Amino acid sequence: MRPKPLANIRVIDLTRLLPGPMCTLHLADMGADIIKIEDPRIGDYARASAGPDRAPSAYFLCANRNKRGFQLDLALTEGREVFLDLVKNADVVVESFRPGVVDKLGIGYEAIKAVNPRIVYCSITGYGQTGPYRNQAGHDLNYCAYAGITDQIGRKDSPPAIPNIQFADLAGGTLSAAIGILAALVDVGRTGAGRYIDVSMTDCALVNAVVPLIGYLDFGRVAPRGTDLLSGALPCYGVYETLDGRYMAIAAPEEKFWQAFCEAIQHPELISARMAVGREGKEARAQVADIFKAHTMAWWLEKLAGVDCCVSPVLGLEESMENEHFKAREMFIKTDRYFDNCGTGEEMTQFAFPLKISDFEFAVERPAPRRGEHTTEILAELGYSNERIEALAREGVI
Incomplete structure (x- = not known):
């Protein structure tokens, strides 16, 4: 060594x-x-x-x-x-x-x-x-x-x-x-x-406030909290509550990941709403929220197992300590x-x-x-x- x-x-x-x-x-x-x-x-x-x-x-x-x-x-x-x-x-x-x-x-x-x-x-x-x-x-x-x-x-x-x-x-x-x-x-x-x-x-x-700066440079203003592309404006990038009060995180701005997600949940009509903002984005986010809210976190983990769509459970640290990936990585x-x-x-x-x-x-x-x-x-x-x-x-x- x-x-x-x-x-x-x-x-x-x-x-x-x-x-x-x-x-x-x-x-x-x-x-x-x-x-x-x-x-x-x-x-x-x-x-x-x-x-x-x-x-x-x-x-x-x-x-x-x-x-x-x-x-x-x-x-x-x-x-x-x-x-x-x-x-x-x-x-x-x-x-x-x-x-x-x-x-x-x-x-x-x-x-x-x-x-x-x-x-x-x-x-x-x-x-x-x-x-x-x-x-x-x-x-x-x-x-x-x-x-x-x-x-x-x-x-x-x-x-x-x-x-x-x-x-x-x-x-x-x-x-x-x-x-x-x-x-x-x-x-x-x-x-x-x-x-x-x-x-x-x-x-x-x-x-490290790079994304707000980019918004300022491109559009002349910093988006209010919770409304930027990576802080809540997009249907494809957000945190959604489940039936049992837990949360799932989806981070699928790439078309292939969002499409895989929409097809897995049998809602192909959402594919075109990936980058939707404004009224269309608000409606799409509400629809995705209703979809996640219909089932528990455990159900979603089983449903999306093996689907390459950038969806993860929001874990507490106690759960992270028992997570198989962190154990495998000896973290x-x-x-x-x-x-x-x-x-x-x-x-x-x-x-x-x-x-x-x-x-x-x-x-x-x-x-x-x-x-x-x-x-x-x-x-x-x-x-x-x-x-x-x-x-x-x-x-x-x-």
Whole structure:
């Protein structure tokens, strides 16, 4: 077996909560050595999100597996000195403080670049390092709201809906940061020089609003939510309720798929209404809705089994966890769970790493770390003596 794709890449992770930890999770799952740094007093807020009796939370455990834990008080001079020792042989630093904070701490890009010119330094913030909003507080819903995404989620004539998938955090923060980091690492291999990456989750969410932008460019306006071609206007692309209160999703804008569907349900008169809009589209959607409403989800799954027409059941996550396709793809894994209060552990389910890469087998090689679990180990790797490590602990640096 070849080394893992990111073997020997060391990442210093200063992030908390969701976007940054999920970014470094992907890097960890591909073999990077992630050193997760937490403040000795507070730590990552995600640890306590399920309450004291369930700490660390599933939130923290799922986002921080395959990482090593390190405690460090960056507000202390000695803490800064330890951090500079850490980054001398690191490849990447990822942080998610507000703009300017790392510079005040003396660990900003220029300070780190001075001791390690090859460093890839990634800052993940809500609004970026520049612009009038750069110092504003915010969360995923705020970023999506500014980016024109929240406005597009939901039904016509209803308030915008709030999805339980944090789009700006995960697509905007997590994945965009990972892309930037990996691109910069390739460049380091070519040139020997690192780069600074400014990730604005709002910017990165904005550029995913491609379909609304296309509507604006082609027709001079953005379609109201629930009325664009891919958000509810077309009979061939939508979600329809079944007799038992479940839902089926059809996504058949191509003629061959829509025709196969119409023939399977014995309604050939609908074939010509595939791309119908306006009054004709409304009538066709109502007819399709009545057709789906006449039978249960189970009936529809049996009826359309083997028909290549892009119709799927709308599953809850619990059902997805039992779905035969995800099982075949090994998308869920079982791991042991621990609790800080020494309570009885239990088995928990996590998502597996989603990419299938040749000559690489994903594994959870270590659970999410306890507070500062690997601090002594990592300092010893840097050449610190036992006496110095003990002194740093006494002084509250680690």
